[in-house]
Amino acid sequence: MELESLRVQRAKSLSFRWEWLLLVLILGAFFVNVRLSPYFWNYRSFMDALSVFLEAGFMVFSMVMILVAGDIDISVASIAALSSVLMALSHKAGLPMGLAMLVALGVGVACGYFNGFLISRVPNLSAIIVTLAGFSLYRGIAYVLLGDRAVSGFPSWYSYLAWGYIGNTGIPFMLAAFFACALVYGLVLHRTAFGRKVFAIGTNRTAALFSGVPVARIRQILFTLNGLMAGVTAIFLTSKLGSSRPNVATGYELEVIAIAVLGGASPSGGKGSIFGACLAFILMRLLRYGMGLRNIPGQVMMVAIGVVLIGVVMIPNLVMSRKKRTVVS
């Protein structure tokens, strides 16, 4: 018992330190950005910097949960593309925009449910292979439906979702929606029995199963949630772009997984926090904004994100193994 509480305490202090580190990095990136551009230190442009690419952020929360449970989902960006295409097509076919948005959410849920069903019900079928197939399948269906065409012609109020501000506070609507989602997911993951079960599954799946956690059902729910958030992403992304194509959201899965891992989620399960993911998201935005100010092209940014992702996972591992070695000797 004592050992267990000690371990929990240590894990808590570790994650606490991690989030402090992120805060320090955010401050650092902030000052670098201010030095790079005099216009950065301006409420409006700061808010805009945060909401660039914000649509991908919605998938981060559900991805954190999936990583905490020890799974991974690389099909999210493709689900978002399919949701976006089907929403646009159903609107073009005469459906009111409100219902078309529901179509996007429905498509996301259906794809996520399908992933989750296969992963949780078929024994020994890994999340990697199912979502890798989904990565190809869902975007492939989007291509079958739309080819290389684009669909646009959405009502004008629809663009408010991505471009509008709340009243005259200067807070983008999307940013508010993002933090509302963060709050909901944070409470669910860190303050409910459901969240504890997710952590239990990620820490030791067999033990969780034998202590009565409905492992299959919870994994099923997590993948369905991820699909739902891909649908939300599709709605905001399409609103931002003003049109839909099968190749939207390409590469978002790396960004989403990178942010979740940078925020302290471990891809091997059992670790992760929504607050950390939010901080990592803000840090990533500031870095991207800063690199944008220096005119660094997108591909180089991907290199930077890849390096950061590997470093974040590898350095604690190396430190840990060094510590273990000194303990043994």
Place this chain on the structure above:
Amino acid sequence: MRKGGGVQIRGLRELGIIVFIIIISILVGIRNPRFLTWGNLHDMLLDTAVLSVVAVGMMFVLVTGGIDLSAESVLALTGMVAGIIIKDNPYLSPVFMLLFGLLFGGFLGAVTGLIVAKGRVLPIIATLSMMYIYRGITFIVSRGEWIDAHEMPESFKALATGRVLGFSNLIAIALGVYLLFYYFANHTRTGREIYAVGSNLEAARIIGINTDWVIWLVYTLSGALSGLGGVMWVARYASAQNDTAAGFVLTVVAACVLGGVSISGGAGTIPGVFLGAITIGIINNALPMIRVSPFWRMALQGLIILVAALVNVAVARNVERAQLRQREELRMVRHGA
């Protein structure tokens, strides 16, 4: 030594792919007789050569229970660097370029291997990151430009157009790779160690296998074969581009999974991967022949991966059951005696 039930079932698995290949070929051949001509079959093999070479490397990674998503970017980066070198030094021999591809790709793979084996980063995270890192470096070295056919010397392009015994050089190279790695996988100590690591990592470590080294080795091999594939790709299409082979890794994984390689490690054979690559080649070649829009390819590929993975899981369960039964029988015999 008696043959286990598992071996028989796995053999059936390969027989199943062969039957599938024959049925598809006949059906497509009925719809479009041009499909079964020697010229078209040769083109199909030529288009599959790169895929089949890269799939061998991927198979070893999958056998250890990992995955190498960076293969396509290693291919693109090596192809681009090789293209730049051959553009500036047109007198270099094509054989040298192939060796360069192996070494340069092997170096890139070795970096990934170090991150996975020594840095203890999960393969999916490490290789997903390396996929973007190497892709980005491709853009940086090429400065966003591509290398055209007219910038490459004839001797280099002859890699793809030249023939050995009626087969394109590239097909001959792919066959050579298969013979070499068939021997490596089945008849060398290191080859068997790869399977041991994939079947049970802890057990492999306990019996004295240097597991870190084996894991590093498979990523290096995958990198080397992807690099070789990169040079072959650039010679085949006579151009090196920044988005060369984008999304190709899915096709490679599909070929492996179709060939019976288990994504959770421990199972996979060289002949199986060969058949898997051929099947993908036939499907890709047949789609335009029966007038299916190329936009179907991506969705179809996802479906193939999914179905093949489901079949693999079912086969693995049968193998396990057969082995269990065998063990039970053995114990009964012993206790009886």
